Amino acid sequence: MKVSTTITVCLTGLMMGCSQNVQRFGSVIGVKEEALEKYKKMHAQPWPEVNAQLKESNIQNYSIYLTQWPDGDYYLFAYFEYVGDDFDADMKKMADNPKIKEWWSHTDPMQIPLSNKKEGQWWKDMEEVYHLD
Amino acid sequence: MKVSTTITVCLTGLMMGCSQNVQRFGSVIGVKEEALEKYKKMHAQPWPEVNAQLKESNIQNYSIYLTQWPDGDYYLFAYFEYVGDDFDADMKKMADNPKIKEWWSHTDPMQIPLSNKKEGQWWKDMEEVYHLD
Numbered sequence: 001m002k003v004s005t006t007i008t009v010c011l012t013g014l015m016m017g018c019s020q021n022v023q024r025f026g027s028v029i030g031v032k033e034e035a036l037e038k039y040k041k042m043h044a045q046p047w048p049e050v051n052a053q054l055k056e057s058n059i060q061n062y063s064i065y066l067t068q069w070p071d072g073d074y075y076l077f078a079y080f081e082y083v084g085d086d087f088d089a090d091m092k093k094m095a096d097n098p099k100i101k102e103w104w105s106h107t108d109p110m111q112i113p114l115s116n117k118k119e120g121q122w123w124k125d126m127e128e129v130y131h132l133d
Numbered sequence: 134m135k136v137s138t139t140i141t142v143c144l145t146g147l148m149m150g151c152s153q154n155v156q157r158f159g160s161v162i163g164v165k166e167e168a169l170e171k172y173k174k175m176h177a178q179p180w181p182e183v184n185a186q187l188k189e190s191n192i193q194n195y196s197i198y199l200t201q202w203p204d205g206d207y208y209l210f211a212y213f214e215y216v217g218d219d220f221d222a223d224m225k226k227m228a229d230n231p232k233i234k235e236w237w238s239h240t241d242p243m244q245i246p247l248s249n250k251k252e253g254q255w256w257k258d259m260e261e262v263y264h265l266d
Contacts (some may be wrong), residue, residue, distance in 0.1 A: 010220065014175065014184070024196055026196065026198035026210055026212065028154060028200060028210070029215070040262050043262045043263035044263075046263065046265075048174045052266050054265055056263070060265070061194075061265075061266065062263070062264065062265040063157055063159065063212070063261055063263065063265075064261070064262050064263035064264075065159035065259035065260060065261055065262065066258060066259060066260045066262045067259040067260065069247070069249075070247055070248045070249045076262075077159055077161070077210050077259060079159065079196070079212040080265075087136070107213045114202070114203055116201065116202075116203045124200060125166075125201065126198035126199060126200040126210060127178045127198060128196055128197070128198055128201045129172070129177070129198065129199045129209075130174050130176035130177075130179065130195070130196065130197035131195065131196045131199050132179075132184050132187055132188070132193070132194075132195040132196075132213075133190070133193065133194065
């Protein structure tokens with residue numbers, strides 16, 4: 001999982017997308033049909049070091065959903081909550097972790113970023129338009 | 134928001150998609166470009182009766198995300214958690230609420246269900262392939 005580091009971290013709890021110092025993220029990416037079995041297997045039994053680093057980087061309540069589009073292609077949708085106070089630093093810790101690098105070396109080739117994602121993103125960030133706590 | 138009532142409610146906390154009697158849902162639907170402004174405005178200031186019924190029906194941590202696809206079309210992605218013990222009954226309470234009916238009479242015409250959704254669904258349910266608490 002790579003996330004944009006350009007998003008300002010919410011500290012006030014008053015911004016859209018934030019409540020009680022929780023910053024929520026929704027994002028989307030394509031996944032190759034031939035990689036589905038391996039992707040699902042890896043994520044059904046994730047490496048303990050990967051989950052540990054996510055928690056260490058203040059990520060919680062992280063879910064990934066898979067769905068097939070009417071045209072036959074497949075997409076992944078991620079939802080997670082960030083509860084730290086330095087998003088960029090926490091993401092850098094992730095990116096610097098050798099086990100995370102190894103994990104991404106498996107998952108990146110399985111994924112197809114959306115062509116209209118923003119520069120520097122891997123998963124395309126989506127816009128939150130509604131939230132109920 | 135309409136959700137399939139065919140999904141068995143998780144009571145054990147052991148099934149995929151469940152932890153501590155929380156059942157998570159991810160779903161997707163199209164939204165018409167000409168309806169975006171009204172959809173966003175409604176969801177930025179949702180009717181209190183609608184939010185109250187969602188809570189009454191044991192829905193929590195409910196977010197909706199919007200994104201544009203590379204082909205120009207728009208889609209909505211919903212994530213929410215169900216914390217009750219009778220999903221069908223709670224969804225029926227929602228569907229029977231006149232304010233919810235009125236809300237849906239506005240939102241349904243703005244949405245375009247995916248053609249490959251399951252029969253009886255409005256939003257297309259997605260498959261959870263990963264979760265970290």
